[in-house]
Amino acid sequence: MDTALSRQRRLFENNRFHFKRQNHADSEVQVVEGLVRARLKIAIVTETWPPELNGVALSLLQICKGLQRLGHKILLIRPDQKQKCLDFAPNKECLVTGQVIPKYTQMQFGWPQYRKVSKAFDEFMPDIVHVVTEGPLGLAVLQSAKSKNIPISSGFHSAFQDFSRFYDLAFLVKPIQHYLKWFHNNTQLTCVPSQDTAQAILDFGVTCPIEVIKTGVDVEKFSPVFKSSAQRRKWGACENTTVMLYVGRISPEKEIQLLIDTYISMRREPERKLKLVIVGEGPDRVRLEKYSQTAGVIFTGSLTGNVLAEVFASADVFVFASQVETFGNVILEAMASALPVVAYDYAAAKLHLDANTAWLCPLGQKQNFIQNMQQLPNNKTLHAMGQQAMKNVQSVGWNHCVQQLEQAFYRVVQETEITA
Structure with missing residues (x-):
């Protein structure tokens, strides 16, 4: 039986993402190069977010801002924080309980609150879920999205399997690699920031499609x-x-x-x-x-x-x-x-x-x-x-990165519709 989500899912005419839908609202489409494209509803899942200071959190902030500027709606699923990020307002937010990471008191992971995440999906009805971190929250989201047949992409941004070598935890390298392999192979696309990272995850067994989405820099901020x-x-x-x-x-x-x-x-x-x-x-x-x-x-x-x-x-x-x-x-x-x-x-x-x-x-x-x-x-x-x-x-800005990711999302959604 069709779910409310599948009834709302966009239908694409071909791989250039023409959009067809009867009685659609203007707010649901955008015109790009003469083509009418769906404005996607994107669930972004992360266990790190500003004001935490790390490359993943700060890059993700720029991506969310860029996607929203392109007209897409963002559901942000993340751990609750004591301080609020004032640089971005998602269209909807789902906050789970946060737990401080040992030795990294300024960072935390999110509790796997499956029911809360599932309710947020039912209310927001995302076209795609993008999981940025593979921790407990990411795992709960992966399971919830799969149960609802929502397209899932992921990002690989932290080499946890390599970090363990520096904390007298070398015995965890293989188990972590097996988990990461399983996690990403249960998504329809894994986005990585460099070709070296793409090769690294291929080497330990990730077989889902991989796409390099390069990171940008704000050349007005850093000068x-x-x-x-x-x-x-x-x-x-x-x-x-x-x-x-x-x-x-x-x-x-x-x-x-x-x-x-x-x-x-x-x-x-x-x-x-x-x-x-x-x-x-x-x-x-x-x-x-x-x-x-x-x-x-x-x-x-x-x-x-x-x-x-x-x-x-x-x-x-x-x-x-x-x-x-x-x-x-x-x-x-x-x-x-x-x-x-x-x-x-x-x-x-x-x-x-x-x-x-x-x-x-x-x-x-x-x-x-x-x-x-x-x-x-x-x-x-x-x-x-x-x-x-x-x-x-000077030419390495964030716009190209955001557009690359947007196109990747379109492909994942379209491929899901074709195989449904």
């Missing part, structure tokens, strides 16, 4: 125009000081100690003035701050908005030693701020950087990474490379 002499003076950096910057989570898998140890070795050269600035929070901050307290490493804590943009623009080079990124949004933010980059040659760095804008080394070759830091040129050369990096990233 060298925000460079501040006052900020550099706070760091004790003069014009000739080379300020090396890291921005991100302060946790073992980010390999920040490698940055600190290399910085300490570089300070033994008295002819060069150096500063290392580390922006972010995480379970490794207390240990690393104590470890480096005599070396003059600057820990700022979490920064956002104009202050973060100013810090990016006021540094001279971005150093990023993580080898477990699915993308690495901070690479693009550094480039937009006119910083050259020292990183490993994969994900965002591989996609957007070259020898004119960065020093890239193969994964696993830590000694090569150390040498790249130790052999950094003078600030004049760094600034010239940074200017080129900035030029290269």
Whole structure:
């Protein structure tokens, strides 16, 4: 028997997504390049959301805003938070109980409140469900959506199977991989931010269709125009000081100690003035701050908005030693701020950087990474490379990313209708 949801589902005439429906309301369609397309009702499911500070939450915010600007309606399913995100208002929201993640008190996962999610689906009647995180909430949503025959896509944005190696939990790598494989193979499409990530999940057995949806950057928010002499003076950096910057989570898998140890070795050269600035929070901050307290490493804590943009623009080079990124949004933010980059040659760095804008080394070759830091040129050369990096990233905005995802959603919905 047809459900209320299936009766509302859009019917597409062909793979260019012409839309046919009798007596439809103007608010349900949009005209794009002469074609009338359905305005989708999209359920977005995530266990991380601003004001939490991480690449997944901040990227998802931009995607939701972009989809809504295109006329689509958003049901946001997420854990409840003490603080509210003021940058986006979903058309409908389903909040579940949140549980703090051990060692990450600023982040939480959502309880699998199946009945609450199911009721939200019945009221909103989504055309597609997009599950961004594979935790307990994501699992409950997956089960509910499948029971109602709602098309399901997913995102793979955090390499949990790799993180476990840095927490003495190597024995969990295989079970986590098996779970992730099962989860994504129960969706009709998995979206990933880079080709490296696509290959990684193929390697551990994901067989559902995979699509690379590239991440963007706001080049108005991150720009060298925000460079501040006052900020550099706070760091004790003069014009000739080379300020090396890291921005991100302060946790073992980010390999920040490698940055600190290399910085300490570089300070033994008295002819060069150096500063290392580390922006972010995480379970490794207390240990690393104590470890480096005599070396003059600057820990700022979490920064956002104009202050973060100013810090990016006021540094001279971005150093990023993580080898477990699915993308690495901070690479693009550094480039937009006119910083050259020292990183490993994969994900965002591989996609957007070259020898004119960065020093890239193969994964696993830590000694090569150390040498790249130790052999950094003078600030004049760094600034010239940074200017080129900035030029290269000017066209990497969020609009293309949002449009890519929109087209992916259309295909999943259409394929479901064809096979129904």
